[in-house]
Amino acid sequence: MNKRMKRLRRTLLITLGTVIGLALVGYGLLKLSGSREFQLYGGIVNHVETSEKAVALTFDDGPTGRTEEIVSILREEGVKATFFLTGAEMEANPEETKQLIEAGHEIGNHSYSHDRMMFKSPSFVKEEIEQTDAIIRSYGYEGPIPFRPPYGKKLLVLPYYLHEHDRQTILWDVEPDSIGEIAGDAQRMVDHTVEHAKPGSIILLHVMYESRTPSMQAVKGIIDGLRSKGYGFKTVSELMGE
Numbered sequence: 221m222n223k224r225m226k227r228l229r230r231t232l233l234i235t236l237g238t239v240i241g242l243a244l245v246g247y248g249l250l251k252l253s254g255s256r257e258f259q260l261y262g263g264i265v266n267h268v269e270t271s272e273k274a275v276a277l278t279f280d281d282g283p284t285g286r287t288e289e290i291v292s293i294l295r296e297e298g299v300k301a302t303f304f305l306t307g308a309e310m311e312a313n314p315e316e317t318k319q320l321i322e323a324g325h326e327i328g329n330h331s332y333s334h335d336r337m338m339f340k341s342p343s344f345v346k347e348e349i350e351q352t353d354a355i356i357r358s359y360g361y362e363g364p365i366p367f368r369p370p371y372g373k374k375l376l377v378l379p380y381y382l383h384e385h386d387r388q389t390i391l392w393d394v395e396p397d398s399i400g401e402i403a404g405d406a407q408r409m410v411d412h413t414v415e416h417a418k419p420g421s422i423i424l425l426h427v428m429y430e431s432r433t434p435s436m437q438a439v440k441g442i443i444d445g446l447r448s449k450g451y452g453f454k455t456v457s458e459l460m461g462e
């Protein structure tokens with residue numbers, strides 16, 4: 221092999237190594253951003269350590285025109301839940317926002333625009349969170365405002381911001397309507413949730429869009445099923461003892 225060939229081979233190997241290295245770093249960051257157990261700064265809560273048979277029902281996104289239906293299901297069952305709402309949808313649906321607050325549910329911050337909060341500037345993150353807090357307070361809501369990132373995604377800037385503001389990243393440990401095989405079937409979501417929930421579980425459901433009709437249909441069954449196993453229901457902040 222002459223000198224030129226050797227140099228070419230070396231260049232190729234270095235290029236290949238770099239590509240593989242970058243791919244691994246990218247894969248690692250993606251895994252980290254979606255992890256429900258770990259982040260680089262501050263607290264992450266996907267369930268609460270407790271021996272008490274209590275769980276929190278949490279509903280992401282909205283409010284939308286489907287708010288009345290979920291409020292009435294929860295009223296009939298006597299359950300208070302936590303709703304992680306977006307600033308944009310609260311502005312678009314003020315009546316539905318009021319309905320949730322008047323019914324006594326906990327209101328969480330789910331960002332303003334529901335944009336993924338990875339690789340975003342500190343000012344973007346700050347604006348998304350503080351604007352949404354301000355909208356929640358503008359409706360007269362006085363309770364604690366837990367925060368849950370859109371898509372559960374966070375990397376560096378968001379956890380750092382939350383850490384600096386003494387807030388935790390609230391995630392979940394049971395998510396029946398994120399599991400493709402059962403998400404279209406209310407009864408299978410009920411069975412999954414009743415089977416997998418444990419003391420201190422945070423259960424995630426989406427009921428605010430038409431495509432999520434089976435999730436709406438599963439709510440009553442989930443509540444009844446867990447109650448028959450001795451579980452009670454709390455808001456996320458109550459579960460965390462705040």
Ligand SMILES: [Zn+2]
Pocket residue numbers: 280281330334370371
């Ligand atoms: Zn969401």
